[in-house]
Amino acid sequence: MVARVPGLASVRTAIDGVDDGLILLLAARARLARVAGRLKAHAGARGRDPGREQDVRERAAALATRVGVAPEVASGVLSLAIGEACRAQALATDMDQGQAGAMRRMMPATMDAQAQPLPPVGESLLRLLPPPRRLAPLLRALPPSMQKRLLERAMAKVLAGPMQDGTLDFMAGRRLGIEVGDLGLRWVVALQGQRLAVVDAPAEATVRGSATDLLLLAGRLEDADTLFFQRRLVLTGDIELGLTARNLLDRLPWEKVPLGLRIALNRGARFARAARGAYHAKT
Numbered sequence: 340m341v342a343r344v345p346g347l348a349s350v351r352t353a354i355d356g357v358d359d360g361l362i363l364l365l366a367a368r369a370r371l372a373r374v375a376g377r378l379k380a381h382a383g384a385r386g387r388d389p390g391r392e393q394d395v396r397e398r399a400a401a402l403a404t405r406v407g408v409a410p411e412v413a414s415g416v417l418s419l420a421i422g423e424a425c426r427a428q429a430l431a432t433d434m435d436q437g438q439a440g441a442m443r444r445m446m447p448a449t450m451d452a453q454a455q456p457l458p459p460v461g462e463s464l465l466r467l468l469p470p471p472r473r474l475a476p477l478l479r480a481l482p483p484s485m486q487k488r489l490l491e492r493a494m495a496k497v498l499a500g501p502m503q504d505g506t507l508d509f510m511a512g513r514r515l516g517i518e519v520g521d522l523g524l525r526w527v528v529a530l531q532g533q534r535l536a537v538v539d540a541p542a543e544a545t546v547r548g549s550a551t552d553l554l555l556l557a558g559r560l561e562d563a564d565t566l567f568f569q570r571r572l573v574l575t576g577d578i579e580l581g582l583t584a585r586n587l588l589d590r591l592p593w594e595k596v597p598l599g600l601r602i603a604l605n606r607g608a609r610f611a612r613a614a615r616g617a618y619h620a621k622t
């Protein structure tokens with residue numbers, strides 16, 4: 340009966356995708372927690388950290404509130420994730436810090452008895468990360484207004500210099516599309532006063548690339564010319580506008596981008612590239 344509801348099957352497929360993403364992210368989180376556990380053990384600080392756990396739950400609750408999810412649901416999910424992290428770190432047996440009862444409820448009996456050997460960090464961790472396209476349903480779950488704000492803020496930072504020296508004048512009255520193919524994300528940007536804004540209108544030209552390649556470009560680990568030449572970045576639509584945008588990408592004054600952002604982009608890009616390599620090696 341329910342199976343015949345029009346449109347329900349595709350919504351359920353999308354829900355399955357989000358659920359897969361949740362589990363994969365939980366697995367990645369547990370791996371990272373193991374790394375945290377190892378680092379703490381090396382520093383002689385092995386054990387639970389109630390203050391940090393509280394912060395983790397509060398951050399989740401705050402984000403949940405912003406995106407319309409009940410905060411207690413978010414902090415409940417994070418409590419379970421922290422329980423899984425403790426299990427991954429095998430914390431409960433010898434350093435329960437007064438929370439043995441709660442921990443034991445969260446831990447399967449086998450974990451109670453002995454510490455799990457910790458795998459080497461690096462390749463194995465990277466291989467576990469899902470490729471960006473598997474994360475797409477999660478990113479698409481971010482409200483469009485939040486996506487728009489994040490993109491506008493990033494563009495304002497990266498393009499502050501070109502905006503001031505007039506390099507962006509070619510965008511006056513034009514609409515440029517940016518498409519992250521594997522994430523299924525697409526925005527159209529236009530010049531509004533002294534800033535690039537995301538608008539709700541069709542693009543005249545579009546630059547399309549994968550999440551990793553766009554990050555490699557932003558992190559200066561690849562140049563635009565190479566990416567266009569190898570067709571990892573693709574231009575469609577109005578050729579003149581597209582080529583001007585492409586030249587801009589090539590000549591962006593990265594030295595003017597705040598150092599913290601440059602370091603973050605560079606690290607993020609190296610991480611994404613290593614993760615892509617590890618993922619391809621696995622498949």
Ligand SMILES: O=C(O)C(=O)C[C@]1(C(=O)O)C=C[C@@H](O)C=C1
Pocket residue numbers: 372375376379386387388389391392395420421422424425428
């Ligand atoms: O941040 C840490 O120190 C961790 O070990 C990770 C984590 C978590 O899952 O977020 C797990 C246990 C600690 O009590 C605090 C936080």
